[in-house]
Amino acid sequence: MMIDAVLSQTWVALLGRPDTPTDGVADYCAFLSKALDERGTRMRLERVRWLEDGWFNGLREVWRESAEWRGHWVLLQYTALAWSRHGFPFGAVAVLAILRRRGVRCAVAFHEPFGYGGSRWIDRIRTGCQDWAVRALYQRAEKAIFADPLESIPWLPKNETKSVYIPIGANIPEPLPRSKCEENGRKTVAIFCLSDPPHRQREVNDISKATRSVASKGTQLRVVFLGRGTAEANAEIDRAFKGSSVEVLNLGLRSAEEVSRVLGESDAMLCIRGKLFPRRGSALAGIACGLPIIAYAGAAEGTPLAEAGVELVPYGDSETLGGALSRVLGNQLYWQQLHERSLRVQRKYFSWDRIALGFAEALAENRIDP
Numbered sequence: 001m002m003i004d005a006v007l008s009q010t011w012v013a014l015l016g017r018p019d020t021p022t023d024g025v026a027d028y029c030a031f032l033s034k035a036l037d038e039r040g041t042r043m044r045l046e047r048v049r050w051l052e053d054g055w056f057n058g059l060r061e062v063w064r065e066s067a068e069w070r071g072h073w074v075l076l077q078y079t080a081l082a083w084s085r086h087g088f089p090f091g092a093v094a095v096l097a098i099l100r101r102r103g104v105r106c107a108v109a110f111h112e113p114f115g116y117g118g119s120r121w122i123d124r125i126r127t128g129c130q131d132w133a134v135r136a137l138y139q140r141a142e143k144a145i146f147a148d149p150l151e152s153i154p155w156l157p158k159n160e161t162k163s164v165y166i167p168i169g170a171n172i173p174e175p176l177p178r179s180k181c182e183e184n185g186r187k188t189v190a191i192f193c194l195s196d197p198p199h200r201q202r203e204v205n206d207i208s209k210a211t212r213s214v215a216s217k218g219t220q221l222r223v224v225f226l227g228r229g230t231a232e233a234n235a236e237i238d239r240a241f242k243g244s245s246v247e248v249l250n251l252g253l254r255s256a257e258e259v260s261r262v263l264g265e266s267d268a269m270l271c272i273r274g275k276l277f278p279r280r281g282s283a284l285a286g287i288a289c290g291l292p293i294i295a296y297a298g299a300a301e302g303t304p305l306a307e308a309g310v311e312l313v314p315y316g317d318s319e320t321l322g323g324a325l326s327r328v329l330g331n332q333l334y335w336q337q338l339h340e341r342s343l344r345v346q347r348k349y350f351s352w353d354r355i356a357l358g359f360a361e362a363l364a365e366n367r368i369d370p
Contacts, residue, residue: 009041009072009073010041010042010043010044010072011036011041011042011043011044011072011073011074011075012043012044012045012046012069012072012073012074012075013029013032013033013043013044013045013046013074013075013077014046014047014048014074014075014076014077014095014099015029015045015046015047015048015077015082016047016048016050016077016079016082016083016091016092017047017050017051017081017082017083018047019079019081019082021228021253022228022253024171024281025077025079025082025111026045027171027256028077028111028168028169028171029043029045029077030045031169031171031352032169032352032355032356032359033045034352035352035353035355035356036356036359036360038353038356039353039356039357039360041356041360043075046065048061048062048091048095049061050083050091051085055091055094058091059091059094059095059098062095062098062099063098063102066098066099066102066104067102069099069102069104070102070103070104071103071104071105072104072105073104073105073106073107073363074099074104074105074106074107075107075108075109075145075359076092076095076096076099076106076107076108076109076137076141077109077111078092078108078109078110078111078112078134078137079111079112080112080115080116080130080133083095083133086126087116087126087129087130088126088129088130089129089130089133090129090133092133092137093133093136093137093140096108096137096140096141097140100140105142105363106140106141106142106143107141107142107143107144107145107362107363108137108138108141108143108144108145109145109147110134110137110138110144110145110146110147111147111168111279112130112134113134113146113148113153114130114131114134114153115127115128115129115130115131115134116130131155134155135155138156138163141162142162143162143163143164143362143363144162144163144164145163145164145166145359145362146163146164146165146166147165147166147167147168147278147279148165148277148278148279148303149165149278149302149303150163150165151302152278152302152303164358164362166355166358166359166362167278167304167349167350167355168278168279168281168284168350168355169284169288169350169351169352169355170281170284170285170287170288170350171256171281171285172256172257172259172260172263172285172288172289173256173257173260174260174288174289174346174351175260175261175263175264175288175289185220186220186221186222186247187219187220187221187222187267187268187329188221188222188223188224188265188266188267188268189211189221189222189223189224189266189267189268189269189270189325189329190224190226190262190263190266190268190269190270190286190291191207191223191224191225191226191227191230191269191270192226192227192259192263192269192271192282192285192286193227193228193229193230193273193281193282194225194227194228194229194230194232194233194273195229195273195274196229199273199274200229200232200233200236201236203272203273204233204236204237204240205240205318206272206316206318206321207223207240207270207272208240208241208244208246209318209319209321209322210270210294210318210321210322210325211223211244211246211270211322211325212241212244212246212322213318213319213322213323213325213326214322214325214326214329215244215245215246217326217330219326219329219330221245221246221247222246222247222248222249223241223246223247223248223249224249224250224251224262224266225237225248225249225250225251225252226250226251226252226253226254226258226259226262227253227254227259227282228253230250230251230252230253231250231252231253233250234250237250259285260285260288260289263285263286263289263291264289264290266289266291267291267292267329267335268291268292268293268294268325268328268329268335269282269283269286269291269292269293269294270293270294270295270321270325271283271286271293271294271295271296272295272296272321274296274315275295275296275297275298275299275300275315276293276295276296276297276298276299276300276305276310276312277299277300277303277305278299278300278303278304278305280305283295283305283310284350286342287305287308287309287342287345287346287350288346288350289342290309290339290340290342290343290346291309291339291342292309292310292311292328292335292338292339292342293308293309293310293311293338293342294310294311294313294321294324294325294328295310295311295312295313296312296313296314296315296316296321297312297313297314297315298315300312304345304348304349304350305345307341307345307348307349308341308342308345308346309337309338309339309340309341309342309345310338310342311324311327311328311338
């Protein structure tokens with residue numbers, strides 16, 4: 001099937017329950033829909049209301065609605081908690097079975113290609129169920145879309161043809177990029193999102209140690225926290241920065257437009273919610289804004305993220321983190337190189353227009369029965 005023919009169809013993005021307080025998957029679909037619309041394709045966003053109406057009524061509604069979707073592409077958006085209160089996502093497999101029975105062309109966008117993991121017995125059971133569900137969805141889908149490079153997903157069969165790697169983009173408007181980092185004056189470091197406890201305390205402490213190290217060398221520094229988890233961390237942030245010369249501003253949750261503005265006015269980003277990996281939305285937002293990013297190594301190597309203006313340091317090494325941040329903020333030429341790398345990688349991989357084209361190319365390939 002030619003790309004133009006695929007683009008002329010109406011697609012459906014099928015979501016489970018919304019996430020709170022922000023819904024990254026819904027934002028992803030909204031930005032993708034807008035980019036597809038600019039290419040002449042309409043993509044509707046639909047939800048399976050299993051949480052509100054119960055699974056029986058939710059599946060019955062899918063059966064009724066999908067009668068109109070026969071022959072069209074439906075992109076089922078998979079995360080474990082979108083299809084289960086407690087992370088047992090068997091409902092997603094039931095939904096896909098109904099779609100196939102209705103003659104719908106099914107693609108699954110895997111926002112989580114693995115189970116969560118964990119050491120408790122219930123975590124191990126839950127992880128096993130999630131791994132089973134992911135493989136069952138993969139087997140039954142006509143196309144499998146992954147936001148991780150395919151070679152990083154060990155359970156995928158070798159040399160199969162229905163899986164496609166399409167990076168995700170930033171869920172913020174792209175700002176006008178800055179031309180340079182000012183030589184003098186206060187430098188701003190952005191922290192976009194923090195993890196839930198128990199990891200949050202470690203992250204705040206690492207940020208405090210790194211930025212205190214930079215400030216101790218004479219750099220005037222402002223650290224701006226914003227996004228998910230930052231408002232809840234206010235007390236921890238106050239304790240970690242007590243007595244420091246670093247100016248701290250905690251903005252909490254903000255609109256996508258405000259996030260774009262704040263990141264666009266920052267000089268660098270610390271991204272240390274674990275090891276940097278290809279689906280880390282905060283880092284993708286920084287790249288879209290042309291920010292140099294200092295992050296923990298271990299999962300970004302060999303991915304498009306590593307081509308961006310990213311300096312990777314050993315995981316958990318706050319001393320090296322501070323040294324890297326000082327080097328980025330103190331060297332205008334180096335800052336410019338990282339800035340330009342981020343903008344170049346944004347255009348090459350992470351712009352929504354490029355992502356929309358990736359979907360069109362993937363879905364235009366000849367049908368392959370799973």
